Ligand SMILES: Nc1ncnc2c1ncn2[C@@H]1O[C@H](COP(=O)(O)OP(=O)(O)OP(=O)(O)O)[C@@H](O)[C@H]1O
């Protein structure tokens with residue numbers, strides 16, 4: 001059997017000092033798998049993603065999360081990233097004055113350092129990023145600008161995918177990266193995912209989405225439906241179209 | 255009657271007793287007689303004004319007590335103790351002053367084409383510069399204040415720079431280490447019509463309880479351009495005040511960049527008078543302060559003629575119990591239609607005990623002008639720190655990146671990379687990070 005990369009079991013979490021949002025989540029992702037998570041607004045999908053990458057707005061009250069056999073929840077966000085976890089944010093923040101290429105290079109070299117690798121020199125880095133940027137339709141000019149500042153919604157999403165492609169994670173969570181994108185941009189995401197899979201077929205993806213169309217491009221092995229903090233249904237990729245046809249009510253009832 | 259006699263026997267009050275000896279020495283310095291009248295007037299005003307106190311609105315945030323109770327003295331020649339490694343990275347042409355006293359051995363400022371540099375205290379250098387010297391005090395006389403008078407009464411030398419064509423870059427370094435001294439340099443800069451000047455000033459200090467009080471007058475002729483960038487890194491128990499008076503003729507262009515990364519109490523006052531049309535004046539400030547330091551900036555931008563543009567952009571990062579104050583005044587005279595004048599003050603406080611204050615003042619007498627002012631005070635944004643960390647960047651590094659991002663737009667405008675590098679180097683990083691915890 002394929003090795004488990006991420007194991008979420010019985011996860012309950014709440015906003016610090018607030019109400020419970022995740023009310024028992026179980027997901028297991030094995031090497032090379034792509035999972036989709038669908039669910040209505042406010043179900044807790046982004047909360048799950050944020051807890052995975054280590055946002056400290058939340059506290060886990062029950063359950064475990066293991067990443068490559070290690071306790072993920074005890075790691076700092078930077079450790080998680082250094083170990084190969086990546087989150088493409090639903091709402092990426094703007095970083096005024098922080099030049100994009102500098103930011104990505106610092107991130108990449110931080111991860112390399114943690115892995116015991118030598119930092120990537122400027123020339124090598126520039127070559128690598130311009131290749132990936134052109135593949136993903138990110139204009140070179142955008143790399144010289146402040147991160148996300150004044151970017152359009154679609155540009156921000158592409159930029160997240162570019163970061164993913166550059167940082168080369170083992171496990172990437174894409175939180176509605178497909179939302180608000182035109183058909184061409186959707187293909188860009190698929191391209192980003194494919195680039196990573198080509199480099200290592202064991203890489204895993206968790207695609208959070210409202211739409212089947214992205215799952216038609218990036219064929220998931222499993223689809224989960226989350227409603228009110230719980231996974232109410234899990235199945236193969238056929239579930240995505242069923243949910244889109246019949247709605248979330250159906251998923252809860254069935 | 256000579257300069258010496260006029261000030262002789264002047265009656266200084268107890269808190270200024272030290273001035274009696276000081277003024278005798280100053281008034282007999284080489285070339286000093288020429289400004290005997292100015293000195294006398296300043297001395298009288300010094301006595302009548304007396305030390306400002308915290309009750310004085312303009313000095314509310316500054317504790318002058320420690321200096322007031324002191325018998326300030328003439329600076330000692332500190333050349334023996336100077337840390338010359340500070341000079342290693344500062345290229346030529348440069349002029350070095352140690353406790354305000356010109357240091358020939360550290361300076362090299364050979365003849366320029368299109369510019370001349372002279373000192374009142376060096377008679378040989380004055381050849382041909384007599385007319386220029388007539389302009390000294392013309393701008394500063396428009397104001398009256400205690401520290402202006404202190405400088406006027408007690409200055410011992412005037413550094414003059416006259417640019418007729420172009421002086422690409424001159425570095426002026428002040429190294430201060432004379433504890434308990436009053437260091438009172440004075441500068442006169444004239445850039446003739448069409449000329450161009452790049453000037454970098456460094457104020458490095460250590461030692462306790464000295465007062466550094468500089469007055470600069472800068473005339474920018476029609477169509478002339480000046481970029482002046484300065485960096486202050488004074489001793490942690492010192493009082494630094496620099497006052498610059500600028501007059502710009504038509505189409506003159508000024509870029510004034512005031513960087514401050516250390517000191518006890520640092521006060522920078524910039525009085526800019528746009529006397530012609532189509533002038534451009536940009537004043538930027540960037541202060542990174544720690545422990546109990548104060549960075550107190552005052553700008554007065556006066557538009558007298560139509561169609562000039564000005565901006566005042568100040569930023570600060572404060573940790574410990576340090577404080578930043580920005581007082582920005584915009585004056586638009588009735589005649590100055592078509593004026594554009596902006597100002598802003600943005601601060602990041604890294605601790606609960608740090609503070610930032612903005613005191614804007616707009617006096618607009620003309621119609622059809624565009625003026626605005628704004629201020630923000632905040633902390634480093636947690637969401638932004640988290641975003642960087644989620645990409646594998648350690649928390650300290652993330653804070654540093656964000657702070658550098660905050661400072662970037664001001665630093666980008668500093669033309670002199672030596673000043674910029676000095677600001678970004680060493681000390682800064684450490685203090686930022688530890689202050690943030
Ligand atoms: N930091 C927080 N503070 C307070 N409430 C929060 C916080 N984070 C999430 N919530 C609440 O938790 C619930 C789940 O939010 P979450 O963003 O995870 O939903 P989602 O499934 O991603 O929805 P969408 O599809 O709209 O993106 C919502 O009711 C939200 O308001």
Ligand SMILES: [Mg+2]
Pocket residue numbers: 045046047090175176
């Ligand atoms: Mg969401």
